[in-house]
Amino acid sequence: MGKSLYIAEKPSVAQEFAKALNIFAKRKDGYLESEEAVVTWCVGHLVTMSYPEEYDPSLKRWSLETLPFIPQEFKYEVIPGVAKQYRIVAGLLNRADVDTIYVCTDSGREGEYIYRLVEQQAQVTGKKRLRVWIDSQTEEEILRGIREAKDLSEYDNLSASAYLRAKEDYLMGINFSRLLTLKYGNSISSYLNTKYSVISVGRVMTCVLGMVVRREREIREFVETPFYRVLSAIGESGQTFEGEWRAVKGSRYFESFDLYKENGFKEKDKAEALIQYLKENNEPLTCQITSIEKKKEKKNPPLLYNLAELQNECSKRFKISPDETLRIVQELYEKKLVTYPRTDARVLSTAVAKEIHKNLNGLMKYDVAVPYLKEIVSFGSHKGLEKTRYVNDKQITDHYAIIPTGQGMGALNGLSHLSKQVYEVIVRRFLSIFYPPAVYQKVAIVTKIKEESFFSSFKVLAEEGYLKVAGNPAKKKAKTNNADSPDDGQNDGQMEADVNFFEKIKTLKKGMSLPVQALDIKEGKTSPPKRYNSGSLILAMENAGQLIEDEELRAQIKGSGIGTSATRGEILKKLFNIKYLSLNKKTQIVTPSMLGEMVYDVVQNSIRSLLNPELTASWEKGLNYVAEGDITSEEYMQKLDHFIVSRTEGVRGLRNQSQLRNCYDKIAQFYKKTNKGK
Known part of the structure; x- marks a missing residue:
């Protein structure tokens, strides 16, 4: 009977597999081996x-004469810096006494691609190959994955989508970077007085650059508008x-x-x-309550x-x-503390929900969690989590949400x-789902002076619910309708009232x-759009360019965003490294550089799509359609080839340097x- 070979994505993960399999043999050069x-x-x-x-x-x-470059058959090569480890892995894959290969690279598209390239390059044949798909690196999960x-x-479609993603990035990067550099690089370098300028273009990278530049230009073109609100001090x-x-009907x-x-x-x-009119023949100044609405939210x-x-x-x-963040959560994953980080899902699977008591029990060793765990036991909420x-199996593709393993x-x-x-942030978010909702008591009052209406609303936290574990967001001070807020004074105008004052309000x-007591004028100003910070830019990428602040709304967005959870941080990092974007490390605010804006203008005037x-x-x-088997690789490549050929020919004919x-x-x-x- 032959041996089984387990191939992981990195040495630390291989070590965890060896521990789970009780392989305590002496470490050899690039691998571990037992009987x-x-x-x-x-x-x-x-x-x-x-x-x-x-x-x-x-x-x-x-x-320009050699573009577009679209090979019939793509060539691959070993990366020189890791050639030694490649030779070791390739030798093991082809060893006569190895009859079964367990593929234990990261459970996702990129992990699949890493292994398939090695197998292809090493020309492996005649072996039984099994895919291990795990959500954490705990011993229990590793053994389940192997079992x-x-x-x-069964993962051939995922592999096909991985190859296509790489081909797409390669073809777009090489063709469009060369094309635009040859066509416009001199105009940029002569303008900036530099030796030369290479214009780097990427399927995702260029789109993200566009989002940041457009936002910066909206801010520049913004014209501040003052406005004047009339406020009453009642009581x-x-x-x-x-x-x-407010000028409602009847005003x-x-x-x-x-x-x-x-x-x-x-x-x-x-x-x-307006104030003068309201005060005429109205001494002492009074108002009448025309509507009062009380409700719980x-x-x-x-x-x-x-x-x-x-x-x-x-x-x-x-401010990181x-x-x-990915580096830290990857470290937590490799130390078995949390589940797989590169996930787009925000829910759990039914199978995980049924075993969730194991995660909760394990957290009893984490002091921060203990008081909350005792309350969760008293609620019994962990029993019906599914x-x-x-919990929603339909919303999970490769992996469920990030949670502590316990x-x-x-x-x-x-x-x-x-x-x-x-x-701690991950643990608190996880524990909060076992808590009841937070409950607010709200009162909305409409008062009238003559036929003019004034609106007031108040809310108080009646039941803390999940906020006890998640933390209570900063309360607004006792001022309503912040005129300087970005929504031009159009927010909900709710005042976080103290409980005693709220009780008095409820008697009205x-x-x-x-x-x-007074009628005053408050001057407000319209506000420009906000710049992206590194985190909000990631969210905007996830939602295909829309910065959706409301969390519930984000959860309802269907379909893929720009890039993937595994690549978005790296794409931003590249844009900072090539100096198309700038990052303020203290505030994490992202802005374009002059070079970045020039590249944006080049793309805007050549390959706008x-x-x-x-x-994108x-x-x-x-x-994703390829990964799910809905379309073939050939269909996808046909569209990709057409896109590259048509855009290349289009740019050749442009005469727009001036x-x-x-x-x-x-x-x-x-x-x-x-x-x-x-």
């Missing part, structure tokens, strides 16, 4: 796609509440051209005229973290980049302070007359200081 089994590892990618000059030496020189391993052929002196005037200003929206005037004198615990949500959260909380919105507690002490903080009745988030997302969706010079002049004024510094 029954061999465990080896890649070190990330061992094989890559060959550059064009490997097809034809003349292709090393960039020339339930499926034939590798007895010393304990008043605020009412905001003498209803649908007037003098209005800025319905709650303000364009001119201050119009607001002054429930807020459910949010869905669990996927990678994008966690990256956004850590960017806001700890998405790349750094019937809640936090294992690996011994590794916690060795973590950095920041890694411990990220772990419709028809009551109340004193008005590369900047379209919906189109549709490419990603197409890869037009681009005007674009460069337009943006240069915003970078004068930077240029002087250079």
Whole structure:
């Protein structure tokens, strides 16, 4: 009987497999071996796609005549820096005494691609190949993955989509980078007074650059508009509440051209005229309650973290980049503390939900969690988890949401302070789903002075619910309708009232007359769009270019975004490295560089579709269709080839260098200081 070979993606993972399999044999050069089994590892990618000059030496020189470059058969080669480990792995794969190969690379498209390239390059034949698919690196999960391993052929569609993703990035990168550099590189380098300029283009990268540049230009073109709101101070002196005037139906200003929206005037004198009118023949100044509405509002615990949500959260909380968040959560995964990080799902599977008591029991060794775990036991909420919105098999593709495994507690002490903080964030989000909703009591009051209506609303936290574990968001101070807020004073105007004051508010009745202590004018200003920070940019990528702030709404978005959970952080990192985008490390705010804006203008005037988030997302969706078996690789490649050929031919015929010079002049004024510094 032959041996089984287990091949992992990196040495640390191979070590965990060896432990789970009780392989304590002496470590050899690049692998471990016992009587029954061999465990080896890649070190990330061992094989890559060959550059064009490997097809034809003349292709090393960039020339418009050789474009588009679309090989009939793609060539691959071993990466020189890891050639030694490749030779070891290839030798083991082809060893006569190995009859079964367990593929234990990361459970996802990229992990599949890493192994398939090695197998292809090593020309492996005649072996039984089984795919191990796991969600955490706990011993129990590793053994389950080995026990339930499926034939590798069941993952052929996933493999096909992985190959296509690489071919797409390769063909777009090589063809469009060469094409645009040859056509426009000189115009950029002469304008910037540099030796040469290579224009880097990528399917996802260029689209993300476009999102940031467009946002920056919206901010520049924004014209601040002042507006004037009329506010009333209602109640007895010393304990008043605020009412905001709105020009609703019945108002003498209803649908007037003098209005800025319905709650303000364009001119201050119009607001002054309103106050004067309201005070006429009205001494002492009073108002009457025409409507009072009391209700309870429930807020459910949010869905669990996927990678994008966690990256956004850590960017806001700890001011760290998405790349750094992924590095930390990958470390937590490798130390068995959390489940697989590169996931797009925000829910659990039914199978995991039925075993969730194991995760909760394990967290009893984590001091932060203990008081909450005791309450969860008293609720008994962990027993019916599979019937809640936090469990949905249809919303899971490769992996479920990121949750603590309840294992690996011994590794916690060795973590950095920041890694411990990220772990706590994941644990708190996980525990919160076992808690009841937070309950707010709300009161909305409409008062009238003459025929003009003033609106007030209040809320108080009646039942803390899940906020006890997740943390209570910062309360608004006792001011309503912040005129300086980005929504132009159009927010819900709710004041977080203290409980005593709220109790008094609740005693008010419709028809009551109340004193008005003052009528004031508050000046507000419209606000420009916000710049992306590294976390909100990741979320916008996940939602195909839409920055959707509302978490519930994000959860409802169907379809693929730009890039994948595994690649988004790396794409941002590349844009910073090639200096198309700048990152303020302190605030994590992302802005374009002058070079980045020039490249944007080049693409905008040549291959505009590369900047379209919906189109870029549709490419990603197409890869998912291949992975699901809905379309073939040939169909996908046909569309890709057509896209590259048609866009290349289109750019050849352009004569727009002078037009681009005007674009460069337009943006240069915003970078004068930077240029002087250079």
